[in-house]
Amino acid sequence: MVRRRSPSHLVPLPDPLPDGWTAHDGGAMPVEPDSLPAVWFRGGQRMQAGLRSAASWEGWAGRSTGSCWTWEGDAFDIVAWKPTQ
Numbered sequence: 001m002v003r004r005r006s007p008s009h010l011v012p013l014p015d016p017l018p019d020g021w022t023a024h025d026g027g028a029m030p031v032e033p034d035s036l037p038a039v040w041f042r043g044g045q046r047m048q049a050g051l052r053s054a055a056s057w058e059g060w061a062g063r064s065t066g067s068c069w070t071w072e073g074d075a076f077d078i079v080a081w082k083p084t085q
Contacts, residue, residue, distance in 0.1 A: 011042065020085070021040065026070060026077065027070070033054055033055035036050045036051065036052065037049055037084060039078045040080040040082075049083065
């Protein structure tokens with residue numbers, strides 16, 4: 001029996017990043033907590049700027065660090081951000 005391997009849910013960032021995007025290294029939140037940046041997740045999803053504060057990506061249940069800014073190697077790691085324009 002042949003087993004298929006499901007595709008990875010982790011998507012690499014393009015190199016170079018599109019204009020305005022800044023790569024995030026998995027460290028502390030790189031923006032002011034009350035700012036409203038766009039965020040790009042390791043899983044490939046993007047949230048547009050102006051919808052959520054940077055601090056709202058902290059305190060997520062189910063993540064050992066509680067933060068999407070601090071990398072855990074999953075689809076919800078924030079790997080890039082873009083300031084509100």
